[in-house]
Amino acid sequence: xxxxxxxxxxxxxxxxxxxxxxxxxxxxxxxxxxxxxxxxxxxxxxxxxxxxxxxxxxxxxxxxxxxxxxxxxxxxxxxxxxxxxxxxxxxxxxxxxxxxxxxxxxxxxxxxxxxxxxxxxxxxxxxxxxxxxxxxxxxxxxxxxxxxxxxxxxxxxxxxxxxxxxxxxxxxxxxxxxxxxxxxxxxxxxxxxxxxxxxxxxxxxxxxxxxxxxxxxxxxxxxxxxxxxxxxxxxxxxxxxxxxxxxxxxxxxxxxxxxxxxxxxxxxxxxxxxxxxxxxxxxxxxxxxxxxxxxxxxxxxxxxxxxxxxxxxxxxxxxxxxxxxxxxxxxxxxxxxxxxxxxxxxxxxxxxxxxxxxxxxxxxxxxxxxxxxxxxxxxxxxxxxxxxxxxxx
Amino acid sequence: xxxxxxxxxxxxxxxxxxxxxxxxxxxxxxxxxxxxxxxxxxxxxxxxxxxxxxxxxxxxxxxxxxxxxxxxxxxxxxxxxxxxxxxxxxxxxxxxxxxxxxxxxxxxxxxxxxxxxxxxxxxxxxxxxxxxxxxxxxxxxxxxxxxxxxxxxxxxxxxxxxxxxxxxxxxxxxxxxxxxxxxxxxxxxxxx
Numbered sequence: 001x002x003x004x005x006x007x008x009x010x011x012x013x014x015x016x017x018x019x020x021x022x023x024x025x026x027x028x029x030x031x032x033x034x035x036x037x038x039x040x041x042x043x044x045x046x047x048x049x050x051x052x053x054x055x056x057x058x059x060x061x062x063x064x065x066x067x068x069x070x071x072x073x074x075x076x077x078x079x080x081x082x083x084x085x086x087x088x089x090x091x092x093x094x095x096x097x098x099x100x101x102x103x104x105x106x107x108x109x110x111x112x113x114x115x116x117x118x119x120x121x122x123x124x125x126x127x128x129x130x131x132x133x134x135x136x137x138x139x140x141x142x143x144x145x146x147x148x149x150x151x152x153x154x155x156x157x158x159x160x161x162x163x164x165x166x167x168x169x170x171x172x173x174x175x176x177x178x179x180x181x182x183x184x185x186x187x188x189x190x191x192x193x194x195x196x197x198x199x200x201x202x203x204x205x206x207x208x209x210x211x212x213x214x215x216x217x218x219x220x221x222x223x224x225x226x227x228x229x230x231x232x233x234x235x236x237x238x239x240x241x242x243x244x245x246x247x248x249x250x251x252x253x254x255x256x257x258x259x260x261x262x263x264x265x266x267x268x269x270x271x272x273x274x275x276x277x278x279x280x281x282x283x284x285x286x287x288x289x290x291x292x293x294x295x296x297x298x299x300x301x302x303x304x305x306x307x308x309x310x311x312x313x314x315x316x317x318x319x320x321x322x323x324x325x326x327x328x329x330x331x332x333x334x335x336x337x338x339x340x341x342x343x344x345x346x347x348x349x350x351x352x353x354x355x356x357x358x359x360x361x362x363x364x365x366x367x368x369x370x371x372x373x374x375x376x377x378x379x380x381x382x383x384x385x386x387x388x389x390x391x392x393x
Numbered sequence: 394x395x396x397x398x399x400x401x402x403x404x405x406x407x408x409x410x411x412x413x414x415x416x417x418x419x420x421x422x423x424x425x426x427x428x429x430x431x432x433x434x435x436x437x438x439x440x441x442x443x444x445x446x447x448x449x450x451x452x453x454x455x456x457x458x459x460x461x462x463x464x465x466x467x468x469x470x471x472x473x474x475x476x477x478x479x480x481x482x483x484x485x486x487x488x489x490x491x492x493x494x495x496x497x498x499x500x501x502x503x504x505x506x507x508x509x510x511x512x513x514x515x516x517x518x519x520x521x522x523x524x525x526x527x528x529x530x531x532x533x534x535x536x537x538x539x540x541x542x543x544x545x546x547x548x549x550x551x552x553x554x555x556x557x558x559x560x561x562x563x564x565x566x567x568x569x570x571x572x573x574x575x576x577x578x579x580x581x582x583x584x585x
Contacts, residue, residue, distance in 0.1 A: 006422035006430075008415075118434070139457070171457050175431035176418045178453075271457035278456040360459045 003181045009172035012140040012179055013079075013105045013165070014039035016147035018049055019187035022103075023074035023194075026054040026065035032082045032117065034107045034173055040079075059084040063091035063102075070100035071209050073199030075151070077102065081169060082109035085123040089130070095162045096131030096225060098210055101154030102162040105147060108270065108321075109169035110357045118358020119169040121269065121321040124298075125331045131225045133163040133232055134299040136269045138255075141179035143167040145249060146296075148182070151191045152239045158231040168271040170358065186246050229300045236297055253302035255294045256309050258284060262291030264373040265310060267336050268319040269295060272354070272361050276319075279366040290370050298332070303339040310340060315348040315373040319389070321355045329353065329386040348376050354389035365390050398543070399460040400447040403477050404469035407439040409530035413469070414445035416556060417534055421447075423552045424544060427454050442477050449543075465541060468492060469516070469529050474503050485509060490540050490582070492516040492529045497585040512540040514582040516574075523577060524570035531571045532578035539579045546579060 007015065013036045017025070025044075027037040044053040054069075056062045062078045070076040080088060085106055095102050110120035124134060135150060137143035143165060150163040167173055182190075198207050213221055233253060240251030257277050259265055266276050273294035283290045293309055295302060310316055318337070320330020328334065329351035337349045352369055355361045369389065376382055400417075404410030411432040418430030426449055433444040446460040462482045468474065471493035479489070485508035491500050497511035514536040516529035524531075531553075538549050553575060557568040 004422070006419045006428065168457070170434055171431070174434070175429055175457075176415045176422075177429055178422055178427050274455040274457050281455075362458050362461065363456065 003183065004178060005181055006176055006178055007140055008035075008174055008176050009140040009143050009167050010035040010107070010174065011039060012144040012177075012181075013147055013167065014043070015181060016144045016187070017077060018043045019182070019184050020075075020077075020148065020151055020191050021049045021188070022051055022077045024052045024054065024066070024069035024076045025078065026056055026062045026069060026076070027078050028057070028059045028062045028080070028084060029055050032080070032084045032109065034079065034081050034169075036079045036105055036107070036173075059087040060091060063088045063095060066102045066104075067091060067095050067098065067100060070095070070102050071098065071199065072201045073196050075155075075194040076100070078104045079106070080104065081107040082111060082117070082123045086111055086126065089126065092127055092132055092162065093130045094210070097221065099160040099225075099228070100162060101151075101160055103147065103150045103154050103165065104162065105143070105165045105167065107169040107173040108166050116357040117169075119171050119321070120356050120358065121166075122323070122356075124164065124166050125322040127164065128299055128331060131161060131229070132299065133159070133161050133229070133236075133297065135163060135165050135297055136295065137165065137167040137172065138271055138274050138294065139172055139179070140167075140175075140177040141249070143172060144179055144181065145243065145247065145251065148187055148190060149239050149243050149251065152242075153232065153235050155194055155196075156235045156239075157197065159228050159235050161225070161228050161232065166270065171271045180247070182247060190243070190246055232300050233297070233302065251296065252305070253295070253297045254305045254309060255296060257292040257294070259291035259293060259309055259313075261289055262312070263289040263314045263377060264316070264370055265291045265293055265313045266317050266319055266366065266369055267293045267295070267306075267332065269298065269321070269332065272319060272321065275361055275363060276366050279363050279370065283367065283370055288370065288374065295332070301335050301339070303335075306336060306339045307343055310347065311343055311345065313347060314377045315350070316340070317350050317352055317369045317373055319352045319354050319369070321353075323353060323356065333386075348382050350376070350382060350384070351386045352389040353386070359390050361390065396450065397454060397456070398449040398465070399463045400449070400465040400467065401460050401463040402445040402447075402467045402469065403473050403479060404443055404445070404530075405439075405473070406441045406443050408469045409528055410443055410445040410469055413467075413530035413533060414447050416531075416553075417537070418447055419556055420534075420549060420552045421449055421544070423555070424548060426451060429454055433459065442473060464488065465490070465537070467533055467537060469533060471495070474500065480504055480506060480509075483509065488512070488540055490514070490533060490536050492533060494518070497583055501585070510540070510584065512536060512582050512584050514578050516578055519574050519577045519581065523574040524567070532574040535575035535578035536582040539582045540584070550575065
């Protein structure tokens, strides 16, 4: 099977959407929207998909329209980036609470201010507590593959939650990369036909959705969302295994790279994980026992898989492309550190905030992190827990 | 890690540096190699200096950082010589391909270069004569093939024809003009 193509991340995601052929796509077409929606609207215009494309006046309206369409029983998508996602926040919480399996790609870009359009995970990290499943993609291939799997994960009866597919703004979204695409029939069969159990347009079984929910049931419904998120872990793994059968590419909750015998590891999301793999190859050639852990799912957070994967290492650096302003480092650092706490085996865990606003993560930056981990392993002492990488100070 | 060839394009907004980097990547991808093509997005305006990058490898490319130590530098606009950081990060075996009416030795002096290999081609004039307006990006791909000697020209030429035919279905005259430009630049590029 030679389906190797050269596409930008945006083209790859739009291609996946074309092959999924959703019932409804509601999107705001102007900045900070990415080309994903522009390419997809061409498919709509050319009659290559059956999708009802709803152009709306804001991202708040885009997610609202998506909530309406998904409630009605349609397989629904939207797409956005940075400030657009910020404007969508309010309605994302509603989509997840209403248990609507809306799939939406997000090209991760900085939030203003200062005004900046470049790669940064602040947009996605703002939604970690919203009840959406968050998948991250190292490159165009993974963005494409994640989109296709996201449909199955979102619509699984044990889950029924929105899925956000993240890819790095510009670095992945606008860069031409090589990937393998599946044929239309394979994607069509993989995603299957969406048969929601309950939906508003089911006139024979009328229901109401999005009701007022006071102190008598709100808490129970929130707990159910947590249960769905717990169930999502197995579903993400199962769908990943099934996807491997049709694509040859394995997917789980995390990906590990040369971690089995590693003394030191870095944990990072999206494209930076690829750069770290390159550095690991070079350092391994010099005899350093180093590896990479890349969470594919950030919500739900794969606590068990991460603590199992890291239990043999001596020192870990978590690299965050977002700030929390807690003054204790980035968002992933807190979660990874918590995941390792119960191991009680004195793994040193430090944090680096890097790449904010599109600051390039250079290979020598990653090498510097491994060298500092090496120092920590040798001395047994951690000097500074939270660090900034590639920053002028 | 497999050897990755890195290219940096210097141009001005509107000259097609990004398009050239993406098109080169598409063509090289069709020749069976792994590639990346990406621009550096700054404040986008016509005439502002911009950069675009390629990585080419026989194996899958993991890294996603900017290109800082390119083996090949391609300059689309001669007015950037002496202004943009053309030689920054380039090793002593670096290959420079410059769109200019000047000779390689004149450019060498202008850049203050002691090493590297210099190639020049008047891509403006070539594109004017073949395409009908000044778009130096496609002819520079022809100069690239000659200067680097990495890819067989005939195969490259065929794949470019395929790419252009896809992009300009309704404007066949554009296709022939661009192909002619690439061929001429391939023939006319000057070395020292």
